[in-house]
Each structure stands twice: as C-alpha cells, then as structure tokens.
Amino acid sequence: MCLERGRGPFLPFSQMGIALRRQSLVSAQIWDCLRRATYFTRFLQSGNNVVPPTGTALLDSPPDNISGNSDNLSSKAVVRPKAMASYEDVRIFIKDVAKKHKIPEKRLLKLFQNVFFDASVIELIERPAEKVSWTSYEKSLLSKERIDNGKKYLKTYDKYLKAAEARYGVPAELLAAIVGVESYYGTVKFRRNAITSLGTLAFEYPRRSQFFKRELENLLVYATVNSLDPLTIMGSYAGAVGIPQFMPGNITLYGVDGDNDNKIDIVTSHPDAIFSIANYIKAHGWNTGGETVDFVELGEGLTEEDFSLNPCGNSHKTVEELKKKGVKFASDYDNAAMGLLSRLDDENETYKYVVFFKNSCPIHKYNSSLKYTAAIARLAKILKGG
Numbered sequence: 001m002c003l004e005r006g007r008g009p010f011l012p013f014s015q016m017g018i019a020l021r022r023q024s025l026v027s028a029q030i031w032d033c034l035r036r037a038t039y040f041t042r043f044l045q046s047g048n049n050v051v052p053p054t055g056t057a058l059l060d061s062p063p064d065n066i067s068g069n070s071d072n073l074s075s076k077a078v079v080r081p082k083a084m085a086s087y088e089d090v091r092i093f094i095k096d097v098a099k100k101h102k103i104p105e106k107r108l109l110k111l112f113q114n115v116f117f118d119a120s121v122i123e124l125i126e127r128p129a130e131k132v133s134w135t136s137y138e139k140s141l142l143s144k145e146r147i148d149n150g151k152k153y154l155k156t157y158d159k160y161l162k163a164a165e166a167r168y169g170v171p172a173e174l175l176a177a178i179v180g181v182e183s184y185y186g187t188v189k190f191r192r193n194a195i196t197s198l199g200t201l202a203f204e205y206p207r208r209s210q211f212f213k214r215e216l217e218n219l220l221v222y223a224t225v226n227s228l229d230p231l232t233i234m235g236s237y238a239g240a241v242g243i244p245q246f247m248p249g250n251i252t253l254y255g256v257d258g259d260n261d262n263k264i265d266i267v268t269s270h271p272d273a274i275f276s277i278a279n280y281i282k283a284h285g286w287n288t289g290g291e292t293v294d295f296v297e298l299g300e301g302l303t304e305e306d307f308s309l310n311p312c313g314n315s316h317k318t319v320e321e322l323k324k325k326g327v328k329f330a331s332d333y334d335n336a337a338m339g340l341l342s343r344l345d346d347e348n349e350t351y352k353y354v355v356f357f358k359n360s361c362p363i364h365k366y367n368s369s370l371k372y373t374a375a376i377a378r379l380a381k382i383l384k385g386g
C-alpha cells in the first residue's frame with residue numbers, strides 16, 4: 001500500500017532529478033500519497049511547457065482528519081546557505097524581472113535578502129509517487145467530516161458561491177468541493193511562503209528551473225499588482241498558492257476579485273478564491289447543467305478497448321450506446337448525453353467503474369488524476385444532497 005515507498009509508477013521521474021541529493025525518507029501516509037500521486041501524474045502529463053495545474057496534491061499540511069505529516073523530513077538535500085539575494089544567479093533574475101515589470105530592483109533585492117533556500121522543498125518534489133486505491137482516496141476525500149464541513153462552507157459563503165454560480169454557471173457545491181479538497185476549506189496551514197518554494201525550485205532544481213523561474217516571476221508580479229507582501233503569500237512546496245492552490249501563472253490567467261476590494265487575494269479571501277475557481281472551471285469548458293461523473297456497474301462482454309483514461313479526450317459515447325454495451329448507470333440520464341467509460345484502480349487489483357461525462361473535463365484540467373476528478377464530482381453531488 002501507500003506506506004511502501006519507491007514502488008510507484010513515477011519512480012523513474014525521481015531518478016531523473018538531482019540524483020546526488022537522494023535522501024532517506026520518513027514515513028509517508030495516506031495524505032502524502034494522495035498528494036504525490038496526483039501531483040506527479042499531473043506534473044508528468046503537463047510536459048515541460050505547460051503550466052502545471054493547480055491542485056490538491058500540492059497541499060503542505062494534511063487535513064485534520066488525515067494522519068500523517070508529509071513535511072516531517074530528515075533532510076539530506078544540500079542547498080546554498082545564504083539568503084537568496086547573496087547569489088549572482090538570483091541577482092541576475094531580480095534585475096531582469098525588475099526591468100521587465102518596472103518593479104524597483106532595490107525592493108526585490110531587499111525582499112530576497114529575507115528568503116532562504118529550503119532543502120526540504122527539493123526532497124518533497126523529488127519523492128516518488130505511489131499508487132493510491134480508490135478506497136483509500138475515498139476514505140480521506142469523502143470522509144464524513146469533510147462532507148459536514150462542506151455543508152457548513154456552503155452556508156458560510158452562500159452569498160459568494162451563489163454569485164459565482166450565477167456568473168459562471170458552475171454549481172456552488174462543485175466550488176465548495178474543490179476548496180474542500182484543495183485546502184480543506186481554506187483551513188490548511190501552509191508552512192512556507194510560495195517565494196521560498198519557488199525560489200528554491202527556480203535556482204536549486206535544474207531540471208525544472210526555467211518553469212519555476214517563470215512561476216517565481218508570476219508570483220512577484222501578482223504580489224506587486226495586488227499590493228501583497230510576497231512573504232505572506234503562503235503555499236505548497238511546489239509553489240501552489242492559497243485556498244484554491246493556483247500556481248501563480250494561473251492566478252494571472254484566471255484570478256478574479258470576488259469581493260471587489262480591488263485586489264485578487266486567493267490566500268485570505270474566500271470570495272476571491274471561489275470566483276477564481278469558477279472562472280478556471282468555466283474557462284476549461286464547463287457547460288451549465290451538464291453531468292459530471294457516475295459510478296456504474298458493468299454487464300458482460302466489455303473489453304479493454306471499451307475503457308478510456310482521458311476524460312478530456314474524444315472517446316465519449318452516448319448514454320444510449322453505453323447502455324447497449326451493458327453499462328448500468330446509478331441514475332437516469334439523457335440518452336444523448338456523452339460519457340466516457342473509465343475505471344479507477346482499487347485495492348487488490350480490482351477496479352471501480354465510472355462514466356466521465358463532458359463536464360468532468362474541466363475538473364480533470366484542475367488536477368489530472370482520475371480519482372481526483374471522480375472524488376470532486378462525487379463530493380459535489382453529496383453536498384448537493386445526491
């Protein structure tokens with residue numbers, strides 16, 4: 001199971017990094033596994049030139065209901081010891097960013113005099129991902145506590161969730177579900193600011209340095225435009241920021257000022273986070289009123305070719321066609337609705353079978369784990385009373 005390290009499908013990825021920084025790791029528990037499985041899946045699928053997703057997997061602290069402390073590392077990675085501003089490569093970067101975005105260079109230099117490389121960031125990003133069964137995933141992401149807190153969240157932020165739904169057509173329950181999984185309804189306490197993580201990855205993690213330099217640049221621009229102190233912008237070890245866990249580049253593209261205070265603050269403002277998520281989901285193809293996911297039973301005669309693993313692909317069939325193939329839906333759907341028959345790995349080499357409808361694609365874009373997509377849709381449905 002997930003407590004066993006180093007046997008996941010992504011081990012080769014870890015070996016491609018800074019091999020000399022190998023380290024022993026302490027126990028990793030379920031949350032840690034979820035995080036790494038979803039993160040690395042997405043990370044690998046994103047390719048070098050694609051903005052990696054926002055996402056669950058990037059959380060720094062496990063929710064209260066999940067045991068495990070993924071940051072409890074006995075670090076053996078080596079990073080430069082002085083403040084980032086002490087080094088020439090960082091100063092060149094600062095000079096470029098200052099010139100490009102008309103930010104005072106002295107201000108950035110002063111900022112980076114207070115930012116230090118963090119060896120644990122390198123260790124966290126290099127850790128191999130491991131497979132997590134749907135049952136384990138469901139146990140944590142669809143726990144009673146998370147569902148109960150989701151119902152409270154719907155009440156607390158009803159005004160903004162409804163307003164975002166009205167503007168973008170994305171249901172309040174889906175928005176709450178994403179917040180609930182990404183940052184446990186905004187309650188996760190991140191241990192680092194994003195500038196520490198992104199700075200470390202930009203200058204101490206060569207294989208992705210260009211990507212993380214861009215994200216560091218995006219972070220500095222985001223902070224400047226919104227008059228935020230970069231040192232207070234907390235995030236995951238991979239630099240995903242705040243309540244919705246957006247990478248800084250995605251804040252630039254999809255961030256929304258939901259409470260109209262002329263700032264986009266997705267670290268402390270739930271309205272901003274809610275509207276930003278809704279904007280992201282809408283921008284990635286959400287159709288108002290469309291279906292997301294159904295867990296199904298199967299009849300006889302289906303073969304490997306009948307299953308697909310890409311909810312954003314072109315292998316969808318109509319509900320009518322799927323029924324003819326022996327798919328038994330849990331609910332009634334329009335026969336013309338388009339769904340993709342897929343399956344989720346479960347325990348003991350078994351599967352849970354699902355149909356991903358077209359609206360599962362925007363969720364999948366948020367985090368390219370099939371289990372994440374299914375869990376978010378399921379949590380949203382439960383919060384809606386389904």
Ligand SMILES: [Ca+2]
Pocket residue numbers: 256257258259260261262263264265269272
């Ligand atoms: Ca705002």
